[in-house]
Amino acid sequence: MARNAVLGGGALGLTAAYRLAQRGESVVLFERESMPGGLAAGFPLGASYLEKFYHHLFRSDTEARDLIEELGLGERLVWPRPKTAILVGGAIHQLDSPLSVLRFPLLPLADRFRLGAATAYLKLEPNYQRLERTTADAWLSRWMGCQAHEMIWKPQLRAKFGDRYRDIVMAWFWARVHMRSTSLGYLRGGFQQLYDRLVEEIRRLGGDVHFGTAVERVEPARQDELDVTVAGRTERFDRVISTLPTRLTLQLTPALGEDYAARFGSVESFGAQCVILTLDRALTEDVYWLSINEPDFPFMALVEHTNYMPPSDYGGRHLLYLGNYLPMGHPLFKLDEDALVAKFLPFLKRINPAFEESWVKEHRLYRAPFAQPIVTLGYADRLPPHETPVPNLYLANMSQVYPQDRGQNYSISMANRLVSRLPTHPSA
Numbered sequence: 092m093a094r095n096a097v098l099g100g101g102a103l104g105l106t107a108a109y110r111l112a113q114r115g116e117s118v119v120l121f122e123r124e125s126m127p128g129g130l131a132a133g134f135p136l137g138a139s140y141l142e143k144f145y146h147h148l149f150r151s152d153t154e155a156r157d158l159i160e161e162l163g164l165g166e167r168l169v170w171p172r173p174k175t176a177i178l179v180g181g182a183i184h185q186l187d188s189p190l191s192v193l194r195f196p197l198l199p200l201a202d203r204f205r206l207g208a209a210t211a212y213l214k215l216e217p218n219y220q221r222l223e224r225t226t227a228d229a230w231l232s233r234w235m236g237c238q239a240h241e242m243i244w245k246p247q248l249r250a251k252f253g254d255r256y257r258d259i260v261m262a263w264f265w266a267r268v269h270m271r272s273t274s275l276g277y278l279r280g281g282f283q284q285l286y287d288r289l290v291e292e293i294r295r296l297g298g299d300v301h302f303g304t305a306v307e308r309v310e311p312a313r314q315d316e317l318d319v320t321v322a323g324r325t326e327r328f329d330r331v332i333s334t335l336p337t338r339l340t341l342q343l344t345p346a347l348g349e350d351y352a353a354r355f356g357s358v359e360s361f362g363a364q365c366v367i368l369t370l371d372r373a374l375t376e377d378v379y380w381l382s383i384n385e386p387d388f389p390f391m392a393l394v395e396h397t398n399y400m401p402p403s404d405y406g407g408r409h410l411l412y413l414g415n416y417l418p419m420g421h422p423l424f425k426l427d428e429d430a431l432v433a434k435f436l437p438f439l440k441r442i443n444p445a446f447e448e449s450w451v452k453e454h455r456l457y458r459a460p461f462a463q464p465i466v467t468l469g470y471a472d473r474l475p476p477h478e479t480p481v482p483n484l485y486l487a488n489m490s491q492v493y494p495q496d497r498g499q500n501y502s503i504s505m506a507n508r509l510v511s512r513l514p515t516h517p518s519a
């Protein structure tokens with residue numbers, strides 16, 4: 092029977108391994124961490140898991156929803172409509188519906204109409220190709236108006252992409268507006284349950300899943316087979332699917348060659364970091380997502396998870412994420428946890444003046460490299476296909492998601508598509 096290796100046990104690798112196992116193929120998955128889920132993994136808290144990085148689904152995430160149903164977890168998927176807002180001019184302003192745009196007090200009425208009209212256009216326009224030759228910065232400034240762009244979108248683009256914000260392709264921004272719903276889906280008890288269930292199913296179908304196994308090398312062997320080295324031990328496979336970041340796959344696979352590396356190794360990514368605070372009470376009255384549009388703040392989003400899911404799911408704790416995307420070498424990415432928390436906490440008083448540091452009962456810090464691809468003009472032309480120059484080695488990772496922002500749904504759907512078009516017996 093053909094042997095498949097899948098590298099990486101996030102949403103993409105687990106779904107690919109599950110689909111292969113469902114076809115009756117032999118599959119072995121190698122994951123570096125001690126548990127599944129990758130960027131969407133959680134840690135136990137109370138009777139639930141909490142994601143290391145904030146996570147929710149949109150109504151348009153149909154393949155994630157279908158997989159959750161298929162694995163018998165559908166009853167736990169809930170769709171609240173939590174409040175999202177921005178912090179600008181020293182105050183919190185709700186900005187998540189046409190009415191809230193019309194009521195937004197910091198822009199003249201004419202600009203609010205323009206902002207609403209441009210947003211409606213992006214919601215209704217089905218064709219993103221016509222937005223591929225312009226940047227989000229240029230398009231938004233032109234169609235939403237300079238003032239609205241400077242106040243609302245530019246700070247968010249800059250917070251997410253740093254100095255690269257000027258080059259972000261408008262098609263990416265289109266997808267953010269076009270595909271997203273105001274109801275947000277959450278797997279009550281944590282998305283970790285989806286990834287644990289996938290591991291159970293892969294094993295039930297005869298596949299192997301190994302944790303704590305970092306892949307060290309992938310090399311072509313005789314007859315188009317591939318040798319995968321893990322912890323100094325080499326195993327031979329008929330087919331390998333790497334879901335690791337492209338740059339990492341290139342490092343592990345010298346046989347991909349310099350031309351391929353020069354052509355596809357240039358996609359940049361930022362890392363992500365989230366401080367998670369446990370408070371003994373809520374910080375904001377009812378805001379789930381707060382984009383921070385104040386230039387001096389050291390974090391770009393405050394996500395009050397327990398204004399979305401009830402604190403009782405987490406033993407009565409109130410949970411906040413303070414998140415950033417940063418170049419991997421950024422000084423904030425190197426600060427230790429205590430220093431970072433000490434830097435962040437004074438800013439919470441500007442969100443709720445009553446905040447006292449004594450409200451904080453625990454904190455944690457999570458960081459991940461290669462967490463946010465930088466989707467600049469011409470991105471589509473720099474995307475590698477799944478087939479590589481090494482026979483039977485396939486590359487499938489979240490940097491190949493386009494024009495949508497990466498997300499669990501798109502990793503799941505990429506895995507579904509890739510496996511469905513792979514021949515059942517590559518060695519035949």
Ligand SMILES: Cc1cc2nc3c(=O)[nH]c(=O)nc-3n(C[C@H](O)[C@H](O)[C@H](O)COP(=O)(O)OP(=O)(O)OC[C@H]3O[C@@H](n4cnc5c(N)ncnc54)[C@H](O)[C@@H]3O)c2cc1C
Pocket residue numbers: 098099100101102103104121122123124127128129130131144145146147148304305306307334335339363365414459462463488489497498499500502
């Ligand atoms: C801050 C943040 C917020 C997000 N919010 C959302 C959201 O609200 N909704 C949503 O749907 N998505 C969200 N996402 C995106 C989502 O987490 C990802 O799109 C998705 O989890 C990617 O899955 P993946 O399998 O493609 O990649 P990954 O999850 O990165 O999986 C790759 C796996 O490879 C493993 N690995 C790395 N090196 C090796 C090696 N040498 N050997 C073996 N294994 C290795 C890693 O440990 C990891 O498990 C967010 C991401 C971040 C960072």
